[in-house]
Amino acid sequence: MVTPLLHPHRRPDMSTLHHDGTAPTAHEATVDDLTYAYDGVFDRAHVERAVTTARESLEPNAAIHTYLPILVRRYATELLAAEAQASGVRLKAVPEILFVCVHNAGRSQMAAAIAEHLAPGRVHVRSAGSAPTGEINPQAITVLAERGIDLTTAYPKPLTDTVLHAADIIVTMGCGDTCPIFAGKQYLDWDVADPDGATLNQVRDIRDDLQGRITSLLRDLNL
Structure with a gap:
């Protein structure tokens, strides 16, 4: 921040x-x-x-x-x-990454928390949803806690032009064409499973998938 x-x-x-x-x-x-x-x-x-x-x-x-x-x-x-x-x-002193999914209650929140955990102080992260609703997925909270990452204070937030303009890299997950395209931004679309309705083990797999993708992204940014 x-x-x-x-x-x-x-x-x-x-x-x-x-x-x-x-x-x-x-x-x-x-x-x-x-x-x-x-x-x-x-x-x-x-x-x-x-x-x-x-x-x-x-x-x-x-x-x-x-x-x-x-x-x-x-x-x-x-x-x-x-x-x-x-x-x-x-x-901005560090790169800004925005993670976007539909409800901002699962994937994008998990991704933002993992990125901040892996590169504290070296990257600034935000998350948002194209149609935010409900509460943070409780199983997402559980599986991140297993890695020492606290997601209990997160909350769903809407996607706005302001946060899009502030971002350097915009990562979308399951949003389709709802995310506007702005010049000068790097866009990545990740095919990551939705934790909504998934079992705890499946959400663990989603966590690990996100961690692998984020690790690769941070390496590309020399972070």
Whole structure:
């Protein structure tokens, strides 16, 4: 993740009550925090649009409503970071790989987690879904935990032009023609089995297949 530009002055107390004595809503607190973090990069109106987009993108997924405020904050941060990279405001220190599948609940999440595990700090990864839904496949969580990789905080996210523009390499798995093509990007389409409905041993095979492909990709990138 790109480190936000920090303001040189002391960070304001975001817990301060409104003039009428009410506390800021989760939405307002998120906008306040990200406006501060991206001071000099995006104005407040721009940050608020990103937070609203994040909330509207994640709200239809009833499976994550319990953690919605936390995930909205995380996703809005990702959107702003990707936009800063795509626009050239923030230069990328490492290659950016975007993994895409349909639901962003299995293959693309597994691939992103494995790539980050294999090349920590040497590559930046994101994942997204052409039609994100539900929760992360529990068997995907189990088989990655067997390799010491934590997938418990992941959540399905939609594919956007912003994250596509920020990526250097875009790896698709089972998305068909739903992923737009942008000039200057390297595209790879991997024929990887879908873990949805698969047995635990089959999901282990999918994990190993992904690890082999990712290892080869990282070697090609001299990582």
